[in-house]
Amino acid sequence: MNIKTHFLVVSICLAHYSCGFLDNGKGGKEMSDIIEKNRDGALKDSHQETSEKIDDYTDTYTIMPKYGDPKFKELITQFNKQEHRFEIDTCEFKYNDQSFFIGDSPEKIISIFGEPDGGIIESIDKTVVSYVYQNLLLTIRFSIDENKMVYYLLRMRDNNGDKNKLYDIIKFRKIPYKMDMELNDFMILSNLTHSMLKRTKSSFYMIQKECSPKDNSRIKTVIGSYPAFESKGTGHLTYRGNFDPNTSDIIKAIDVSLVSLEKIKE
16 A cells, blocks of 8 residues: 555545554444534533432522521511411421421321311312411412322412411511511521522522432422512513512512422423
């Protein structure tokens, strides 16, 4: 083989990433098997699989109340005088100092709240049953197959938008929240910031690592307060701009539920 012919063969081999006499038959196969382009054009190892885990979506921060704040002390004093005292903490719920948790049975809930005055309602798909405490604006759901609590909803406003008349303050993560306070006013009483919260178009939420009764699920807490967004453009060309952390709405409800990775990613 002369020099020109050899150069031509090598050029063809390099263009197709395969030639036995250059790499003993391994180079082309390894190159095509191991390296491929992903949809962004970057190179990746096809033998390395990256799978998302539920902890990839989990929050690890701790919310610290500002116990020394004068407003904090004033609201706690008012809270302690109420006939109905609701507390929603990281893992534990309380009603008038009686504790209950995600994963509890209907019997446990009835022992605290009594029979639901708003009835017991089964979902259309027959996966959960809701115990509705109309007077307290409280709904607790249980999974039908396991008969365990999977959802807790406490509303601060009724369907007409009126404040709950039975109590005026709840404790959320040990921080007092008064019904007419905006979210930002509430956050001032702790180290909680907007950068710590995830958000949707209609609410903020947290997904915690602590105390989930199942390894493949986490507890998600939703703060029912509308996020504020800047308005851009004018007239018919007005559209939603960036999130505005300096403006906030009142909290209308707080709900806590057990969610899987699939639900989190929806």
